[in-house]
Amino acid sequence: MAAQRVLVIEDEAPGHAWIATALEPLSDRYDCDRAADPVSLDALLAHQRFDCILLDSLSEHFDAAALLPRIHRQQPNAAVIVVSDGHDERAAIAMLKAGALDYLATDDLDANRLERAIHDATTLHEARRTAERADAAMREAASKLGFIAASTPRILAARRSEEIAAIAAATVLPLLEATGVRVVIDKDGVDHTRGEGQVPAGATDGTTHADGISARTRGLFARDGARIGAITAVGTTCEAAEDIRDNLLLQLCQIVSAALENAWLMREKETAIALREDVLAVVSHDLRGPLNNLALALGLLDQCEPRIRESLAYNVAHMARLVDDLIDLARIDNGRFELTRNRHALLGLCDRVLRSFAPQARTRGITLLIEPRHDPSIVCDAHRLAQVLSNLVSNALKFTPAGGTVRLGVHASEDGATLEVIDSGPGIKREDRSRIFGRYWSKDSRRAGLGLGLFIAKSIVDAHSGVIGCDDAPGGGARFWVTLPKAPE
Amino acid sequence: MTRQAVKLVLIVDDDADSAFLLGAHLERHRLQVHASHSLADGKAQLRKLEPSVVLCDKYLGDGEGLDLFADGRPAFVRMALLLSGEETASNELARALFDGQHRKPIDARSIGDAVRAQFDWNEG
Numbered sequence: 001m002a003a004q005r006v007l008v009i010e011d012e013a014p015g016h017a018w019i020a021t022a023l024e025p026l027s028d029r030y031d032c033d034r035a036a037d038p039v040s041l042d043a044l045l046a047h048q049r050f051d052c053i054l055l056d057s058l059s060e061h062f063d064a065a066a067l068l069p070r071i072h073r074q075q076p077n078a079a080v081i082v083v084s085d086g087h088d089e090r091a092a093i094a095m096l097k098a099g100a101l102d103y104l105a106t107d108d109l110d111a112n113r114l115e116r117a118i119h120d121a122t123t124l125h126e127a128r129r130t131a132e133r134a135d136a137a138m139r140e141a142a143s144k145l146g147f148i149a150a151s152t153p154r155i156l157a158a159r160r161s162e163e164i165a166a167i168a169a170a171t172v173l174p175l176l177e178a179t180g181v182r183v184v185i186d187k188d189g190v191d192h193t194r195g196e197g198q199v200p201a202g203a204t205d206g207t208t209h210a211d212g213i214s215a216r217t218r219g220l221f222a223r224d225g226a227r228i229g230a231i232t233a234v235g236t237t238c239e240a241a242e243d244i245r246d247n248l249l250l251q252l253c254q255i256v257s258a259a260l261e262n263a264w265l266m267r268e269k270e271t272a273i274a275l276r277e278d279v280l281a282v283v284s285h286d287l288r289g290p291l292n293n294l295a296l297a298l299g300l301l302d303q304c305e306p307r308i309r310e311s312l313a314y315n316v317a318h319m320a321r322l323v324d325d326l327i328d329l330a331r332i333d334n335g336r337f338e339l340t341r342n343r344h345a346l347l348g349l350c351d352r353v354l355r356s357f358a359p360q361a362r363t364r365g366i367t368l369l370i371e372p373r374h375d376p377s378i379v380c381d382a383h384r385l386a387q388v389l390s391n392l393v394s395n396a397l398k399f400t401p402a403g404g405t406v407r408l409g410v411h412a413s414e415d416g417a418t419l420e421v422i423d424s425g426p427g428i429k430r431e432d433r434s435r436i437f438g439r440y441w442s443k444d445s446r447r448a449g450l451g452l453g454l455f456i457a458k459s460i461v462d463a464h465s466g467v468i469g470c471d472d473a474p475g476g477g478a479r480f481w482v483t484l485p486k487a488p489e
Numbered sequence: 490m491t492r493q494a495v496k497l498v499l500i501v502d503d504d505a506d507s508a509f510l511l512g513a514h515l516e517r518h519r520l521q522v523h524a525s526h527s528l529a530d531g532k533a534q535l536r537k538l539e540p541s542v543v544l545c546d547k548y549l550g551d552g553e554g555l556d557l558f559a560d561g562r563p564a565f566v567r568m569a570l571l572l573s574g575e576e577t578a579s580n581e582l583a584r585a586l587f588d589g590q591h592r593k594p595i596d597a598r599s600i601g602d603a604v605r606a607q608f609d610w611n612e613g
Contacts, residue, residue, distance in 0.1 A: 288594070291593070296513075296514065296595060299514055320594050
């Protein structure tokens with residue numbers, strides 16, 4: 001074991017070299033230097049490294065209290081012991097507060113006492129230094145983990161594995177690379193952090209060392225335990241840094257594993273939805289041809305009873321509406337629902353819709369009324385808006401008993417227009433009002449229909465940047481209203 | 490314009506059943522009907538038969554019905570209607586030189602009335 005380096009700071013005058021005298025029997029255990037004046041002290045503090053510094057506070061050349069901070073600054077690894085006459089307790093306390101680890105009286109100064117003091121002081125000093133380093137490492141790790149935690153929502157929200165790797169790399173790289181580490185995220189053997197090179201073949205969990213470089217690999221695992229990739233941190237060998245890296249790596253692996261699995265599940269879901277909607281659109285489109293032919297053939301059935309013809313005609317028209325709704329649903333889900341907008345006077349549009357329902361209303365003994373307060377013009381897709389009104393009027397007729405009334409109101413406002421359809425039926429229960437515009441909702445499960453009408457109506461109104469809703473009609477019944485802006489936003 | 494040519498309706502639809510049934514409706518109104526089942530044949534019959542009315546399906550096996558008048562709409566065509574299961578924008582119809590559209594399933598009575606109106610006008 002190498003001899004400890006000791007610096008003695010005291011005068012050389014005879015009778016004042018207490019420390020040197022006490023150290024003499026220990027000369028084989030300590031490698032000593034002596035500073036008897038400021039010049040030699042400057043040189044020794046600047047160019048040598050000491051384990052222990054013995055400082056004579058009674059020296060005429062040195063002000064111990066002023067010297068202590070400088071010693072700590074220039075010799076942070078050295079334990080400082082102050083030697084004095086032992087009678088000034090206040091001075092002793094001041095020295096200890098200034099950073100000295102021990103205070104010895106000249107009266108007690110002998111080789112044994114000194115050796116014990118040096119041993120205790122250097123041991124204590126090293127322990128404090130280790131504790132400070134550990135504390136700094138913990139604070140650093142905590143801040144880095146906090147940084148990762150803050151980035152976790154972005155990582156988890158990413159939808160593609162490349163995006164996840166990029167966010168994770170951008171988040172962690174600046175932290176780890178400050179310690180000389182390069183992060184490699186392995187998915188299918190490709191380095192997604194750099195877009196180049198290959199992860200070492202056969203990378204498994206564990207640490208490898210070579211030429212002062214360590215590579216720490218941790219696996220990425222799905223919820224069912226299947227291995228889905230790996231992250232490798234490559235950097236210079238440093239035990240303390242490896243603990244930090246390992247902790248960061250573990251945290252990162254858990255987050256990236258969850259994010260990758262989420263992204264894959266989302267992609268599977270999106271693929272399944274797209275496939276379903278494509279099939280729906282194709283099937284619905286193909287149904288139109290036979291429906292069309294049924295309708296044409298129906299028109300040629302002269303020998304058929306009128307009641308049978310009416311039933312056939314109604315059912316063909318009903319099937320056609322169902323097919324239209326399915327096609328609209330496919331377009332809405334695929335984001336291909338488009339409007340053809342022009343400026344239209346709403347009163348004329350409402351009047352045309354009501355007229356189309358006049359025969360049905362007559363048959364059912366229901367009065368149809370239009371109550372225009374104004375005749376606003378707005379930019380809209382007239383065909384689609386007519387579809388919305390037709391759906392609302394059709395529902396109103398469906399649920400209004402014979403002798404009842406269905407009213408259609410048209411109002412202009414500063415921002416646009418409001419249409420309302422009011423019936424005298426049983427109304428909509430308060431608990432149903434938030435659900436009726438959802439897809440496949442039906443008030444009466446026994447009635448025929450897909451329950452898509454109000455959902456499609458809402459989609460059309462939403463596409464116009466409008467709002468649709470329902471509440472109680474004055475005097476009973478349901479009131480459905482649609483507000484539309486003058487021009488689309 | 491000869492009486493025979495005035496009363497000729499050209500139906501262009503790759504669905505043979507649809508073309509036959511629609512034609513059957515129109516023949517009840519004492520109209521002559523010819524059916525083509527492709528865009529290419531539709532263009533050829535257009536030049537050969539000089540129909541007064543053209544009823545053309547939007548989606549044909551060898552192309553889109555909107556391309557029927559890509560080389561220009563002849564003057565002898567008094568009315569051209571597009572038949573389709575979906576709504577076609579009016580400006581798109583106008584660009585393709587069609588007068589209007591009928592959505593499928595076709596209301597045979599209304600389309601019959603529309604076609605007869607053309608011929609009644611001509612005969613007037």
